[in-house]
Structure formats: C-alpha cells, structure tokens
Amino acid sequence: MKLDRSSVAWRTWFPWLLATSVGWAVAFPVGHAVAHAVGASDPLTVFRCILVGVGGGCFYLEEGAPHGGALFGMVFGAVFGLVVAIPQWLALRPRASRAYWWVLASTSAWAIVYLVIRTLFWPLAAGINFPLGLFAGGAIRGALDGAVGGLMAGLTQWVFLRKWVVHAGWWVLGSLIGVTGGWLVAWLVGVSLAEAIGVGLSVLVGGGIGGLVVGAISGIVLYQIWRNPAGEEITAG
Numbered sequence: 127m128k129l130d131r132s133s134v135a136w137r138t139w140f141p142w143l144l145a146t147s148v149g150w151a152v153a154f155p156v157g158h159a160v161a162h163a164v165g166a167s168d169p170l171t172v173f174r175c176i177l178v179g180v181g182g183g184c185f186y187l188e189e190g191a192p193h194g195g196a197l198f199g200m201v202f203g204a205v206f207g208l209v210v211a212i213p214q215w216l217a218l219r220p221r222a223s224r225a226y227w228w229v230l231a232s233t234s235a236w237a238i239v240y241l242v243i244r245t246l247f248w249p250l251a252a253g254i255n256f257p258l259g260l261f262a263g264g265a266i267r268g269a270l271d272g273a274v275g276g277l278m279a280g281l282t283q284w285v286f287l288r289k290w291v292v293h294a295g296w297w298v299l300g301s302l303i304g305v306t307g308g309w310l311v312a313w314l315v316g317v318s319l320a321e322a323i324g325v326g327l328s329v330l331v332g333g334g335i336g337g338l339v340v341g342a343i344s345g346i347v348l349y350q351i352w353r354n355p356a357g358e359e360i361t362a363g
Contacts, residue, residue, distance in 0.1 A: 196245050291352055
C-alpha cells in the first residue's frame with residue numbers, strides 16, 4: 127500500500143504542534159506556582175500559590191525570593207519539563223513504543239537546564255549593561271535561556287529518539303532553533319501584554335504562542351527523521 131506522505135506529515139506535525147503549544151502555555155504559570163509554593167515561608171502562601179498561581183498570584187510573593195536560587199530553578203524546570211512532556215508523550219504514543227521515556231528525559235533535562243540558568247547564567251547576566259535597554263536586554267537573555275534549554279533538552283531527548291529513528295542527531299539542532307525562537311517569542315509576547323491583560327494571563331498567552339513556534343519547527347524535524355525508523359517498534363501512521 128502506498129502511503130500519502132502529505133497525510134502522514136500532517137498527522138505527525140499537527141498533533142505535535144498542538145501538544146507543544148498547550149504544554150508551553152500551561153507549563154510557565156504552573157511551574158512558577160509550584161516553585162513559589164515550595165519556597166514559601168508559610169502554609170497560607172503555599173495554599174494561595176497552588177490555587178491562584180496560574181492566574182499570576184505567585185509571580186511576586188516575597189522580597190528577594192521569587193526569581194532566584196537553585197531550588198526554585200530546579201523545581202520550576204522539572205515542572206516545566208513535565209507539563210510540556212505529557213501532551214507531547216500523548217502525541218508520540220501512537221507512533222513509538224515506550225514513549226513514556228520522553229517524559230522522564232524532558233523532566234530531568236529541564237530541571238538541570240533551569241538549575242544552571244538560575245545559578246549561573248542569570249547572576250552573570252545581571253551584571254551586564256545591555257546597550258539597547260532593559261527590554262532588549264531581557265529579550266537577549268530570553269533567547270540565551272532558550273538556546274541553553276533547547277540544546278540541553280535536545281541532547282537528552284536524542285538519547286531516546288535514536289532508539290526509534292536513524293537520523294536522531296538532527297533533533298538536537300531542531301530543538302536548539304525551535305526552543306530559542308519559542309522562548310524569545312514567549313518573552314516578547316508576555317512582556318508586551320502584561321500591563322494590558324495582567325501578568326498571569328500574559329504568561330499563559332505568551333507561552334502558548336511561543337509553544338507554537340517550538341512545535342512548528344521541531345515538528346518539521348520530527349516528521350523528517352520519523353521517515354527513517356531504527357530498531358524500536360514504530361508505526362507509519
């Protein structure tokens with residue numbers, strides 16, 4: 127039977143695009159809520175974080191605590207990776223055996239990524255005087271965060287992808303480009319809309335649009351490498 131490649135491509139790319147966009151939209155506010163709840167100093171604040179954090183209530187809770195520290199970075203990264211990976215896993219399940227490994231790879235990768243970003247990159251960036259102003263400086267930092275995250279997550283995911291497809295190395299490049307672009311777009315959209323619609327909603331919208339960028343780019347790479355299966359069980363769709 128001859129496969130309609132355009133149909134196969136659509137059935138591979140579109141679910142991945144949708145899964146990534148939804149995952150990113152939810153991952154940013156939920157990650158912040160959980161990370162702040164873990165570091166909060168009293169049970170009432172923890173309860174408030176869990177209930178209203180996704181609406182922006184947990185972005186600025188305690189002086190000096192919100193956006194720094196190894197614990198915050200590791201917790202945020204782990205939650206972010208988990209929330210993004212779950213819908214992606216659902217998109218991968220019909221096409222690959224043991225796709226649950228994707229969740230483990232993504233969760234551990236993003237935990238390490240944000241541990242490094244919060245404890246190393248952000249303190250270094252804080253001492254840099256960006257000539258184009260605070261907005262441009264934040265955009266540059268967002269792109270750098272995305273580049274680090276895309277590279278490290280791509281490398282970790284590659285370990286599992288290579289069991290399913292032959293040319294899995296291309297995934298690392300796709301992840302690097304996609305996450306860098308997506309992180310930059312998410313930051314720009316979130317900051318631009320924060321005053322008009324509120325911090326929580328702007329993070330949700332920015333994350334969703336950034337996720338579309340990530341899903342669109344990485345989904346193209348995913349389809350291309352999926353055409354050359356390796357030894358693990360894989361279906362054509």
